[in-house]
Amino acid sequence: MANFIKSYEITCKHEGGYSFDPDDxxxxxxxxxxxxxxxxxxxxxxxxxxxxxxxxxxxDLQTQxxxxxxxxxxxxxxxxxxxxxxxANELFDTSVNMGVHRAVSFLQESLNLLNRNQRxxxxxxxxxxxxxxxxxTLKKYLSIDKPSxxxxxxxxxxxxxxxxxxxKSPVQEKYARGWxxxxxx
Numbered sequence: 001m002a003n004f005i006k007s008y009e010i011t012c013k014h015e016g017g018y019s020f021d022p023d024d025x026x027x028x029x030x031x032x033x034x035x036x037x038x039x040x041x042x043x044x045x046x047x048x049x050x051x052x053x054x055x056x057x058x059x060d061l062q063t064q065x066x067x068x069x070x071x072x073x074x075x076x077x078x079x080x081x082x083x084x085x086x087x088a089n090e091l092f093d094t095s096v097n098m099g100v101h102r103a104v105s106f107l108q109e110s111l112n113l114l115n116r117n118q119r120x121x122x123x124x125x126x127x128x129x130x131x132x133x134x135x136x137t138l139k140k141y142l143s144i145d146k147p148s149x150x151x152x153x154x155x156x157x158x159x160x161x162x163x164x165x166x167x168k169s170p171v172q173e174k175y176a177r178g179w180x181x182x183x184x185x
Contacts, residue, residue: 002088004074011093014182018052023171031065032096076100077130083139084147090154093182101128110153111137120144155183
């Protein structure tokens with residue numbers, strides 16, 4: 001089964017410290033946690049009363065980031081039950097960057113594309129919700145195939161999303177290198 005700490009360490013390499021970029025849809029962020037989308041996160045109280053340059057040295061803040069990532073991302077797609085670490089890493093990193101719903105939708109769509117027209121297993125609903133049927137289908141896929149093709153398709157979908165987003169809002173192009181640094185093929 002997958003290990004949260006391994007996924008967390010990988011994702012933290014992509015997430016910077018404190019940022020308040022007016023072009024970023026998330027607005028003010030700390031380690032990928034957006035104040036705009038997560039205004040109730042308790043870490044904002046610490047950030048508001050701290051020197052923004054030394055946030056990484058505040059142990060309580062780092063504990064809150066760790067806990068938030070676990071509860072709001074990892075647990076939402078039942079990360080502990082994912083039978084492959086690389087798939088869990090991908091789901092987690094994409095969840096932090098784009099939201100759990102989109103990450104799970106990428107997984108579900110990829111599984112449907114790889115079921116050989118439902119000969120290997122039935123299509124699943126692409127609803128972005130990780131439940132028993134998605135987990136069962138993932139396990140079935142992994143009993144037949146290696147995770148590498150599934151991961152490639154998930155990454156292609158992720159990359160396509162970035163491209164679509166940049167085409168709609170060209171100011172977002174400045175994030176392309178960071179975003180595509182998360183797409184592993």
